[in-house]
Amino acid sequence: MAKVAVIGVGQSEFVRSYPGSIRELAFEAYRDAMKDAAINSEQIDATVICSAPEYDKQRTPAGLMAEYLGLNPQPTFYVESVCSSSSSGLRTAYALIASGLHDIVVVLGFQKMSEITSADSQERMGRGADIQWEAPFGTMMPAYYALYARGHFEKYGTTEEDLALIRVKSSTYGRINDKAVFRKPLTLEKVLEPNYIATPLKVFDCCANADGSSCIILASEEKAKSLCKKPVWIKGLGMATAPITMTERDTFSGLRCAQLAAKRAYQMAGITPGDVDVAEVHDCFTIAEMMAYEDLGFAEPGKGKDLIRNKETYKEGKIPVNVDGGLLSKGHPIGATGGSQIRTIVLQLRSEAGEMQVPNAKIGLVHNIGGVGIYGNVSIFGVE
Structure with missing residues (x-):
């Protein structure tokens, strides 16, 4: 398999209400990534634009972005x-x-969640479930994840305090991340x-909607x-999917798509979980x-609570996780989150x-989930 590297990264600030247009929002991350890579637009062969279209007023935003960023006539793709x-x-x-x-190739993710009202946003999130058998009954993202929390509590004895410790950790690092929405420590x-x-x-168990953009340049x-x-x-890439309807799921204490995506990414990278030095996980x-x-x-199933209780997922711990504050502190501009x-x-x-900074980090992992465990992406990166 050919080797592919990340040569540039960029991100806008994540904010609750961005005053400009989506093209201006996307440009902020693109500008930073291009400066980071020290290249010009003529060197870019193709662009992949990423967002969740139900939040965009602009139809086919990929075309808009390509024009605004001066990337015509190179191929432009739209991924969701x-x-x-x-x-x-x-x-x-x-x-x-x-x-x-x-x-x-440029990978540009964006979302201006404030384009629509909070009520409309929640309704559209609900439509991420099966619109015939679940969404009409008022299912929302917090309720779905509450279902998983109940499942985890009942199976493993996890508590509300265990979850709260995760949010305390998030706020510890959100405080020092100048791109994050929430920058106050929480007790x-x-x-x-x-x-x-x-x-x-x-x-405080729930992340907040945000406006933001991210940009990754691959070569x-x-x-x-x-x-x-x-x-x-890029050392390993794993992706898997799961049934969209909850009645087709066989467990409510873990996400099968994440488990399978991780297995595939580890296999491709030729590593084990113990080799990972730092991780970013999808803490919606x-x-x-x-x-x-x-x-x-x-951690073994049911033992994740021991990691947070012992602060093993802090920067100084065995496996630092979300030391940028995660979605819980940064906010969650849907199309931009994975790139961030x-x-x-x-x-x-x-x-x-x-x-x-985590000292001597050589291998890093990104865990990015779409919907309530419908899509699972695990990506592994290394410096050698």
């Missing part, structure tokens, strides 16, 4: 797998380069205040070595991070993460 769109975009770009079709007592959204999940081995002093190589809810510890093999996670890992592996 809801919350994991830009990780699916990474997989697409990797394939385009590994096949020999292109040498340098355990504050997180445990009984402001329930969907029992047992409370306000072939030859181009990466000639253009980049610190290429970060605190229970999602808890399940990720176990789905990725960082990838950016964090690339900075970690280049030893450019500042206060968030």
Whole structure:
């Protein structure tokens, strides 16, 4: 298999209400990534644009972005797998380069969630479920993940305090991330205040919608070595899917798509979970991070709570997770989220993460989930 590297990364600030247009929002991440890669638009062979279209007023935003960024007439693709769109975009770009079709590909993710009202946003999220058998009954994302939290609690004895400890960790690192929406530390007592959204999940167990963009630039081995002093190589990619309807699921204590995607990524990379130095996981809810510890093999099933209780997922721990604050602190601009996670890992592996830096990080992992475990992407990166 041909080698493919990340040669540039960029991200806008994640905010609750961006004042400009989606093209201006996307440009912020693109500009930063192009500066990081030190290339110009004429060197880009193709572009992969990623968002969840139900939140976009603009039909076919890929065409809009290509025009605005000066990337015509190169090929432009549009990729969507809801919350994991830009990780699916990474997989697409990797394939385009590994096949020999292109040498340098931009993966640009964006979402302006404030384009529509909160009520409309929640209704459209609900339509991420089966619109015949589930969505008409008012299913929403917090309720779905509350279902998984209940399943995990009953099977393994996990508690609300265990989940709250994850949110406390998130706020610890969100405070030092200048791209994050929420930058105030939270106490355990504050997180445990009984402001329930969907029992047992409370306000601080849930991430918030945000506006934002992210950009990743990939290159072939030859181009990466000639253009980049610190290429970060894609070592493993795993992707899997699961039934969209909850009645077809066989467990509510873990996400099968994540488990299978992780297995495939580890196999491709030739590593085990114990080789990972730093990870970014999809913590749309605190229970999602808890399940990720176990789905990725960082802990045995039911033992994820021991990792957070012992602070093993802090920067100084055995397996640092979401030391940029995760979705819980950064916010969740759906199409941009995966690219933001990838950016964090690339900075970690280049030893450019500042206060968030994990010492001697050589292998990093990104776990990005679409919907309630409908799509699972696991991507592994290395510096050698």
